[in-house]
Amino acid sequence: MVADDETREPWSPAAMRREIRADQRGERRLIVLGLLAAAITGVALVVRAMVA
Amino acid sequence: MTWHDVLVVVLLMAVAAGIIPVIAGLVQYLLVPVHAVKNHLGAAAPYLPRVVVVVPAWNEGAVLGASLERLMGLEYPPDRLRVYVVDDASTDDTPDVVLAKAAEHPGRIVHLRRAQGGQGKAHTLNHGIERALADDWMEALLIMDADVIYRPDSLRKMTRHLADPQVGAVTAFIREGSGKPGTVSKFIGYEYVTAQAAARRAQNVMGAMACLAGGAQLHARANLEAVGGRIDTTTLAEDTFTTFLTQLDGRTVVFEPAAVVLAEEPDSVVALWKQRVRWARGNVQITRRFTKVWFRRPFSSRGAGHRLSSLTFGAIWFSIYLLPVAMTAAAIGLVGLYFVDHDVARTTFQGMWWVAVVAYVFITSMTLLLDRETARRSWVQGLLFPGIGAIVVMLAAWVPGLWEERVPDLLGMEMSATGVEVLTLVFYAWTVIAMLSAWLVRWVEALPGGKWPSRVLLYVVGFGPVLCAITLDAYAKQWRGASTAWDKTEKTGRVVG
Numbered sequence: 001m002v003a004d005d006e007t008r009e010p011w012s013p014a015a016m017r018r019e020i021r022a023d024q025r026g027e028r029r030l031i032v033l034g035l036l037a038a039a040i041t042g043v044a045l046v047v048r049a050m051v052a
Numbered sequence: 053m054t055w056h057d058v059l060v061v062v063l064l065m066a067v068a069a070g071i072i073p074v075i076a077g078l079v080q081y082l083l084v085p086v087h088a089v090k091n092h093l094g095a096a097a098p099y100l101p102r103v104v105v106v107v108p109a110w111n112e113g114a115v116l117g118a119s120l121e122r123l124m125g126l127e128y129p130p131d132r133l134r135v136y137v138v139d140d141a142s143t144d145d146t147p148d149v150v151l152a153k154a155a156e157h158p159g160r161i162v163h164l165r166r167a168q169g170g171q172g173k174a175h176t177l178n179h180g181i182e183r184a185l186a187d188d189w190m191e192a193l194l195i196m197d198a199d200v201i202y203r204p205d206s207l208r209k210m211t212r213h214l215a216d217p218q219v220g221a222v223t224a225f226i227r228e229g230s231g232k233p234g235t236v237s238k239f240i241g242y243e244y245v246t247a248q249a250a251a252r253r254a255q256n257v258m259g260a261m262a263c264l265a266g267g268a269q270l271h272a273r274a275n276l277e278a279v280g281g282r283i284d285t286t287t288l289a290e291d292t293f294t295t296f297l298t299q300l301d302g303r304t305v306v307f308e309p310a311a312v313v314l315a316e317e318p319d320s321v322v323a324l325w326k327q328r329v330r331w332a333r334g335n336v337q338i339t340r341r342f343t344k345v346w347f348r349r350p351f352s353s354r355g356a357g358h359r360l361s362s363l364t365f366g367a368i369w370f371s372i373y374l375l376p377v378a379m380t381a382a383a384i385g386l387v388g389l390y391f392v393d394h395d396v397a398r399t400t401f402q403g404m405w406w407v408a409v410v411a412y413v414f415i416t417s418m419t420l421l422l423d424r425e426t427a428r429r430s431w432v433q434g435l436l437f438p439g440i441g442a443i444v445v446m447l448a449a450w451v452p453g454l455w456e457e458r459v460p461d462l463l464g465m466e467m468s469a470t471g472v473e474v475l476t477l478v479f480y481a482w483t484v485i486a487m488l489s490a491w492l493v494r495w496v497e498a499l500p501g502g503k504w505p506s507r508v509l510l511y512v513v514g515f516g517p518v519l520c521a522i523t524l525d526a527y528a529k530q531w532r533g534a535s536t537a538w539d540k541t542e543k544t545g546r547v548v549g
Contacts, residue, residue: 009127009129010127010204010205010208011098011100011127011128011129011208012098013098016097016098016208016212017097017098019205019209020093020096020097020212023093023209023310024091024093024094026310027087027088027091027093027309028088028089029088030084030085030087030088030253030422031085031088033084033085033418033421033422034082034084034085034418035085036417036421037081037414037417037418037421038414040413040414040417041410041413041414041417044409044410044413045410048450048451051451
């Protein structure tokens with residue numbers, strides 16, 4: 001069920017491990033997105049305070 | 053304490069009930085960034101089981117060819133992938149399409165025809181599952197819809213999680229994939245990011261998954277056998293039923309956001325209503341069937357092998373399930389307070405909608421940042437998801453006197469006392485007004501020439517309130533014991549991907 005390590009197919013174990021690591025790195029950007037969304041919300045609160 | 057005080061407290065509690073779903077939604081979104089460090093990728097590994105794909109098909113000739121071709125083009129070992137198309141007594145060219153593809157890919161595409169169809173998706177799936185379980189070849193089973201287009205890497209990004217024997221099933225991210233989406237499809241595209249890319253990441257963090265996506269769910273053979281070797285046919289929410297059984301049996305269900313598949317979704321309110329009433333009725337059935345699960349065990353349920361009983365998961369489930377009740381309670385609370393105590397009513401109104409505004413800004417920002425592709429197509433629908441009416445109400449809460457004094461001043465006008473009262477009551481009751489107006493949106497669309505007026509109404513009323521109204525309709529149908537005959541959503545082959 002595990003392809004030959006030496007193939008260059010995208011489903012080779014080495015390629016899939018690289019893919020897992022890349023997707024893991026991709027998920028880490030969620031922290032930045034969360035902070036950005038919080039910042040945008042903060043800006044909205046500040047604008048509201050200024051308008052009121 | 054006087055009766056007046058008691059009444060005020062009761063009405064305040066009614067308003068508080070309306071805030072709970074908003075807070076639950078916010079909590080769910082606050083869990084999304086946690087997925088950066090709490091996900092299943094650490095336990096994933098290169099794993100390529102022999103997969104049987106079961107595709108239920110009734111009159112899917114317009115869409116099936118493209119879907120099958122995409123499956124054959126998956127970046128997955130060809131000798132480890134077979135497709136069983138279960139033709140549910142189709143009357144169009146579905147059999148011809150499948151047989152042509154089977155001839156192009158001998159041994160990899162199999163046409164299974166049911167002579168007698170019309171019993172629903174679950175029955176059709178079971179026909180294919182039974183065939184797949186008949187021998188030892190299949191190690192994992194992928195259930196998909198006929199119109200779903202898989203990206204080349206989708207399947208192996210799902211199978212990698214089955215390397216962990218604790219995982220029973222994996223679900224992909226279904227993105228709305230119409231080539232030229234209309235307004236309703238764009239709303240759905242945005243909603244799918246909130247309900248899948250965000251909410252299911254949060255459920256990964258919680259360790260409790262509400263539902264495997266019907267068009268993209270992968271089961272380990274052991275899991276399929278453990279849940280009885282078949283899909284439940286007694287509810288309208290067979291996907292949710294299977295998801296719950298898997299977790300109650302001690303296995304994990306994982307959402308893989310990087311496994312993206314594209315699907316065609318309804319582009320009319322009438323078609324959306326038909327689809328979502330079925331889903332919502334299914335959820336009513338599920339909520340009742342699993343009564344013993346909700347909040348019954350210790351909240352820290354690790355020893356129980358599942359986390360469906362956790363406080364957070366239960367709060368999120370019931371926030372959606374009881375949303376029409378919550379919205380109605382909030383409106384009754386605010387309108388009641390208006391007649392009992394103006395000052396308390398005003399403060400409560402502002403407090404409630406302040407929470408809503410903060411949640412709206414955070415959730416909308418996060419959603420648009422989470423999926424750039426959908427954001428490019430659906431940013432207008434994202435911003436107007438709660439409706440123009442709700443945004444007017446939010447501004448009324450955020451900037452007191454805006455609509456009663458400031459705007460009339462700018463226009464050189466003055467609002468009468470009666471006008472102020474009426475406007476205030478409309479604001480206080482908006483959650484119910486919007487929900488009831490959703491029926492008007494559906495009714496107008498069905499009239500000759502009604503499409504464009506209904507779209508304008510949809511933007512005013514909001515897509516969120518339409519979904520709320522659909523849930524209410526589902527309650528009513530379940531209460532009445534309406535027919536549960538399968539009412540299929542028609543697909544036309546608009547997916548481009």
